[in-house]
Amino acid sequence: MARPWLVGGLLASLLLTGRSARAESPEQAAAPWYVPDHAALQFAGSIGMLAAGPGWAFLDEQLELEVLVGWAPKAVVGADFVTLTLKGQWHPFHLTHREWSFRPFTVGAAFSYTFGDDYYLTLPDRYVSGYYWFKTALRPALLLGGSAGRSVPSLGLRHLEGYYELVATDYRIVQFLQNPSTVKTGLFTLALGARVRF
Amino acid sequence: MRSWVPWLLVLCAGCDVFELHPYEVRGGVRDTNARAVERLERNVSGGAFRFVVLGDIGVYQDDTVDAVRDIARRDVDFVVQMGDLTEFSSAQEYHWVADLLGESAVPTLAVIGNHDLLGQGKELFLHHFGPTFLSFEHGGSRFILFDSNSREYGFPGNVPDLEQLRSALGEVPGGGHLFTFSHVPPGHADFDASLTEPIEQLQAERGVSISFHGHSHRFSTDARRGVRYFCTDALEIHSYLVVTVEGDSVNVEQVSF
Numbered sequence: 001m002a003r004p005w006l007v008g009g010l011l012a013s014l015l016l017t018g019r020s021a022r023a024e025s026p027e028q029a030a031a032p033w034y035v036p037d038h039a040a041l042q043f044a045g046s047i048g049m050l051a052a053g054p055g056w057a058f059l060d061e062q063l064e065l066e067v068l069v070g071w072a073p074k075a076v077v078g079a080d081f082v083t084l085t086l087k088g089q090w091h092p093f094h095l096t097h098r099e100w101s102f103r104p105f106t107v108g109a110a111f112s113y114t115f116g117d118d119y120y121l122t123l124p125d126r127y128v129s130g131y132y133w134f135k136t137a138l139r140p141a142l143l144l145g146g147s148a149g150r151s152v153p154s155l156g157l158r159h160l161e162g163y164y165e166l167v168a169t170d171y172r173i174v175q176f177l178q179n180p181s182t183v184k185t186g187l188f189t190l191a192l193g194a195r196v197r198f
Numbered sequence: 199m200r201s202w203v204p205w206l207l208v209l210c211a212g213c214d215v216f217e218l219h220p221y222e223v224r225g226g227v228r229d230t231n232a233r234a235v236e237r238l239e240r241n242v243s244g245g246a247f248r249f250v251v252l253g254d255i256g257v258y259q260d261d262t263v264d265a266v267r268d269i270a271r272r273d274v275d276f277v278v279q280m281g282d283l284t285e286f287s288s289a290q291e292y293h294w295v296a297d298l299l300g301e302s303a304v305p306t307l308a309v310i311g312n313h314d315l316l317g318q319g320k321e322l323f324l325h326h327f328g329p330t331f332l333s334f335e336h337g338g339s340r341f342i343l344f345d346s347n348s349r350e351y352g353f354p355g356n357v358p359d360l361e362q363l364r365s366a367l368g369e370v371p372g373g374g375h376l377f378t379f380s381h382v383p384p385g386h387a388d389f390d391a392s393l394t395e396p397i398e399q400l401q402a403e404r405g406v407s408i409s410f411h412g413h414s415h416r417f418s419t420d421a422r423r424g425v426r427y428f429c430t431d432a433l434e435i436h437s438y439l440v441v442t443v444e445g446d447s448v449n450v451e452q453v454s455f
Contacts, residue, residue, distance in 0.1 A: 046219060072218040076218065124352075172256060174285065175285070177260065182263060186290065
């Protein structure tokens with residue numbers, strides 16, 4: 001079951017390596033759609049201690065799609081977790097102030113797949129259908145956030161931005177709706193990250 | 199990145215505002231069951247005593263807070279929660295219930311439920327509550343908690359572990375009572391059918407007073423081979439069981455809150 005996702009992860013890393021070839025070419029505008037235009041590196045957010053991967057922007061950078069491979073080490077979290085996350089985000093506002101650009105409000109959704117036999121995408125045979133209504137291998141999450149960035153010529157970066165994200169995973173949303181006074185702000189956890197535009 | 203950034207991230211990995219993975223085993227209240235037994239040993243009561251049997255939590259944490267508050271007003275020595283502490287086995291749910299039960303006024307122990315065994319659930323239970331099999335004595339009686347979630351393991355034939363149960367069900371010095379606690383009741387479709395008769399026979403042979411269970415979410419009771427079996431209401435029904443042990447008599451009362 002994990003194999004197609006592994007292939008997906010490999011493809012994602014190939015795309016990442018592919019992008020350096022693109023950065024060197026002068027005719028950037030002519031790059032085909034599948035060549036990523038940015039890359040992201042993220043800390044936390046329920047998809048690993050660190051997650052990284054390529055991203056694609058659409059509609060004048062209002063919409064962004066990212067594919068992140070995440071990892072959390074056993075020494076920190078008791079088991080090695082490897083995840084593959086598809087993240088979609090909408091940045092409706094874009095402000096600039098001097099050399100800085102801000103995207104103060106971001107809303108998005110993510111689906112994160114965790115590799116390994118301990119997690120299921122389809123219920124194992126020992127259960128009747130519908131025994132559990134959620135999938136332990138696939139976590140949906142809602143995202144709220146914002147970002148600020150600028151170009152960093154000294155590092156040769158056209159645009160580097162830092163972002164934060166409030167992440168509400170499925171189990172947090174369900175428990176919040178049922179138990180608002182226990183969960184409170186536990187609806188969200190925080191993720192921090194950086195994006196580099198090519 | 200500046201050189202201090204990685205250090206800041208490592209430091210932040212210790213904070214609750216970050217979650218590295220839904221099933222991360224990290225921080226929070228630990229060894230809740232062992233600590234409850236320790237607290238209980240410091241509070242040795244003579245003669246009659248009471249304990250509470252609390253049902254499934256799942257997505258009813260606010261109701262559980264009400265139950266814990268209600269129990270604190272009663273004269274009871276300890277509480278046993280009957281499993282399904284969580285709905286998803288997520289680390290965060292384990293944190294919430296371990297905080298609530300581990301810090302409650304009355305020492306509280308928990309049994310593992312099927313919902314607590316998903317993903318890294320077993321590791322999370324071991325981390326926050328301790329071994330899934332536990333035997334302790336109080337007021338001259340013996341209490342045995344075990345894992346009866348046979349379906350979660352694919353009915354391997356040794357869940358529940360009857361050999362372990364048999365050795366724990368030895369004679370109680372002083373002729374006290376034996377009480378057993380496990381999530382899935384024998385006879386339920388999620389209980390290993392090949393073990394239903396052996397466990398009922400074993401509990402009868404050893405003179406178990408009451409076998410307590412959860413899982414079915416609705417109160418029920420019956421007697422099998424002279425042993426009483428109770429299933430507790432899940433906590434959305436706002437009821438729990440108060441058990442009074444006084445000499446030879448064991449009285450079970452269903453209490454609403």
